[in-house]
Structure formats: C-alpha cells, structure tokens
Amino acid sequence: MQRRSFLKGSALCIGIAATGLPTGVLASQPAMRLLRSPAWARLGQRARTELPATDIAGLDADAHSVIELLSTSRQGFKARLADDIREGRTVTIGGVTLSRSEAALFVFASRTPLA
Incomplete structure (x- = not known):
C-alpha cells in the first residue's frame, strides 16, 4: 500500500470516528464533506430550535440510515427524498x-465537530 493511500484512508477513518457514525456506516468522502458543511450545521441548529424534541430524536435516529444511503446510492437517496415528500x-x-x-x-451535521 502506498503511503499516500494509507494516510488518506486513515484521515477518512478519523473523520468518520469524529462524526459519531457507528463503525458499520462508512460515509463516502463527498458525503463527509456535506456532513461537515457549516451551512448544513446551521440548518440543523435551526431545526433543533424550531422542532419538538420528539421530532429531533426521530431525525437523529434516522440519520445513520440516510447517511449510508447517501454514501452508497445516489439514485436510492433521491428516491427516498421523493418518497418522503410523496x-x-x-x-x-x-x-x-x-x-x-x-x-x-442537517440535524446530524449540527452535532458533528467542524474542525
């Protein structure tokens, strides 16, 4: 394994660990960038102030499956968004x-360290 590939993989693993994702959920690099977006974190903070605690708890519980879908299947993620609306x-x-x-x-991003 080349040193650069090893270091890149290590950095990704550390980033995933910092998000609080369970080890079984491997977020893709594009998904990780989105989850660490300050704009997404701000939307999540706003959701936390505007929505009831029961809704926030449900959204927190849903986040891991949504992240996994976003990381593995862009089409599946788009279909899930459409199903939600429908x-x-x-x-x-x-x-x-x-x-x-x-x-x-967004709620997940608001509890993820941005460092």
Whole structure:
C-alpha cells in the first residue's frame, strides 16, 4: 500500500470516528464533506430550535440510515427524498418544507465537530 493511500484512508477513518457514525456506516468522502458543511450545521441548529424534541430524536435516529444511503446510492437517496415528500414525511424549518431525510442530515451535521 502506498503511503499516500494509507494516510488518506486513515484521515477518512478519523473523520468518520469524529462524526459519531457507528463503525458499520462508512460515509463516502463527498458525503463527509456535506456532513461537515457549516451551512448544513446551521440548518440543523435551526431545526433543533424550531422542532419538538420528539421530532429531533426521530431525525437523529434516522440519520445513520440516510447517511449510508447517501454514501452508497445516489439514485436510492433521491428516491427516498421523493418518497418522503410523496408520503408526507416532511418537516418545516424556517418556513421551508423539507423531507425528513434531508432534515435528518442537517440535524446530524449540527452535532458533528467542524474542525
């Protein structure tokens, strides 16, 4: 294994550990960048102030499966967002209606260290 590949993999593992994801969930690098986005964290903080605690707990519980889907299947993730909207699984944050899957990612990002 080349040193660069090893270091890149190690950095990714440390980043995943810092997010609080269970070890079984391997987030792709693009997904990790999104989860560490300050804009996503701000939306998540807003959700935490506007939504009831029971909704936040549910979104926190959903986050890991949404992250896994986002990391493994872009089409599957898009289908889940569409299903959420179609089935009425939505939340309103700041006057904007979002799918619960989107909101789960934002809520997760708000509890992830940005360092």
